[in-house]
Amino acid sequence: MTYSGQSLVVSWTEPEDNGSTITNYVVEFGHDGTNFNEITSICDGSNAAVVSAKSCTFTQSALVTEDATFTFGKQVLVRVKAENSVGLADSHSPVSSGTALIRDVPQAAVTLSVVYVDTYEVDLSWTTLSDTNAGHSSITSYLLEVESTTTAGTWISLQNSLLTTYVYSHLTTGAPSPFSGKTYNFRITPKNIFGDGTVSTVSATTKNEPV
Numbered sequence: 001m002t003y004s005g006q007s008l009v010v011s012w013t014e015p016e017d018n019g020s021t022i023t024n025y026v027v028e029f030g031h032d033g034t035n036f037n038e039i040t041s042i043c044d045g046s047n048a049a050v051v052s053a054k055s056c057t058f059t060q061s062a063l064v065t066e067d068a069t070f071t072f073g074k075q076v077l078v079r080v081k082a083e084n085s086v087g088l089a090d091s092h093s094p095v096s097s098g099t100a101l102i103r104d105v106p107q108a109a110v111t112l113s114v115v116y117v118d119t120y121e122v123d124l125s126w127t128t129l130s131d132t133n134a135g136h137s138s139i140t141s142y143l144l145e146v147e148s149t150t151t152a153g154t155w156i157s158l159q160n161s162l163l164t165t166y167v168y169s170h171l172t173t174g175a176p177s178p179f180s181g182k183t184y185n186f187r188i189t190p191k192n193i194f195g196d197g198t199v200s201t202v203s204a205t206t207k208n209e210p211v
Contacts, residue, residue, distance in 0.1 A: 001078055001100045004057065006193055008100055010043060011055040012080045020084040027056060028081070029067065031074045039066050045080070060102060072107070073132065076100045101136045106190040106197025108133035110142065114204040119180045121169040122204045128164060129190050129197070137192040147185040155187065181208040 002009045014022060025045030028036035040046075042063055043056035050056055064070050081089045106129050116123035129139055141160050146168065148154040159166050168186075170179040183205040190197040 001076065003100065003103075006061070007057050007059050008063070008076065009055065009057045010078050010080070011053075014054060015082050015089065017082070017084055018086065020086050022082045022084050023051065024083040025051060025054070026081045026083065026088065028079050029063065029070075030077045030079075031070060033077060036077070036079055037067065039063070041066055064102065070102050072102050072104045073136065074102045076102065103137040103192075103194060104135045105195040106133065106135045106139065106192055109198035109200040110188055110190055112186065112188045112200040112202045114202055117204050117206060119207045119209055121167060122184060122186075122206060123165070123167050124186060124202070125165045126188055126200070134190070135192050135194060135197070137194060139190055139192055141191050143189045143191060143196075145187050145189075147187070149182060149184070158186075180206050182206055 002011075010027065012025070023046075026038055027043040027045045028038050030036040038045075042058035044050060045056075063076070070076065083089065108129060110129060111127040113125055114122060115125050124144070126142060126144075128142075139162065141162060142164070143157065144159045144166055145155040145157050148156060158168065168184070183203055185201060185203050187199050187201045189199050
């Protein structure tokens, strides 16, 4: 089993048919290693195209809709049994098996920190997310924004990438002027292919210009 964007791809090899053409596959899903159920709405092993390709592609959301026990972090176990005119393969000898995990938006917030403040500059850094905290899906970007100093609640995008640092200064495009002696609110949002995670915020006040 492999991932393809928000979808799962199940594929298998054709077993020995013992002289009788394979006409059908029973594709079963489970997550505890014991209980398996066929879900033909997402992978119909009797479909000629599926029999030929020996593969099914379906969205994770379709699987979860059909079986709500597949919650975040659960393994997706698959077993495939071949069938021909003689009968169905032994259920204890699956043609193929594979595992994946149910994924979701990032499950944790990053730690956004102010590492340096001066008269005309605020340096920011933040932690990265991985594994469970990332929703079992690779982080695609961290969106860093600053709140407008003239319109509360309006956020201006500064950076949307996988970088983990940013220097906000009077030289930054769109930075307000005058820059010194002001409080700036920043927020950052981790993203993956399933959506946005929890927002983290931090504030910093630049130093006043010397007199």
